[in-house]
Amino acid sequence: MEQRLDFYKASPEAIKAMVALEVAVSRLGIEPALQELVRLRASQVNGCAYCVDLHSSDARKKGETERRLYAVSVWRETPFFTPRERAALGWTEAITRIADTHAPDEAYEALRAEFNEAECVNLTLAIGLINSWNRLAIGFRKMPTA
Numbered sequence: 001m002e003q004r005l006d007f008y009k010a011s012p013e014a015i016k017a018m019v020a021l022e023v024a025v026s027r028l029g030i031e032p033a034l035q036e037l038v039r040l041r042a043s044q045v046n047g048c049a050y051c052v053d054l055h056s057s058d059a060r061k062k063g064e065t066e067r068r069l070y071a072v073s074v075w076r077e078t079p080f081f082t083p084r085e086r087a088a089l090g091w092t093e094a095i096t097r098i099a100d101t102h103a104p105d106e107a108y109e110a111l112r113a114e115f116n117e118a119e120c121v122n123l124t125l126a127i128g129l130i131n132s133w134n135r136l137a138i139g140f141r142k143m144p145t146a
Contacts, residue, residue, distance in 0.1 A: 028122035053144035
């Protein structure tokens with residue numbers, strides 16, 4: 001596949017706004033390591049090669065282990081994630097697949113057991129944002145560099 005266009009160059013003001021939102025969301029109290037797991041899982045669900053590569057690398061830089069990174073796609077079947085991480089990963093899948101899941105009560109209840117109201121909103125914003133990045137990267141065929 002070849003990149004269709006460079007969305008950074010095509011609409012710098014829009015990307016500047018997205019980056020500003022990214023900075024704001026990263027400061028809302030959700031742990032940086034958990035944010036990377038969420039970004040990675042949403043990107044896996046969406047099939048975004050660029051973002052999977054980017055967020056795997058970013059997670060490693062923040063101290064994430066290879067073993068846990070490899071297991072993110074099968075998080076339900078492993079003992080490697082905390083209840084808080086499991087709730088976030090489940091909510092990530094529910095929100096990323098919103099048209100199919102309609103944010104089921106079970107995912108929300110797991111979320112509320114681990115996150116306060118503000119954190120629920122902040123995590124959902126982070127999930128929505130990575131989904132927006134995924135749509136840009138997939139739609140315009142942004143590729144990881146070798």
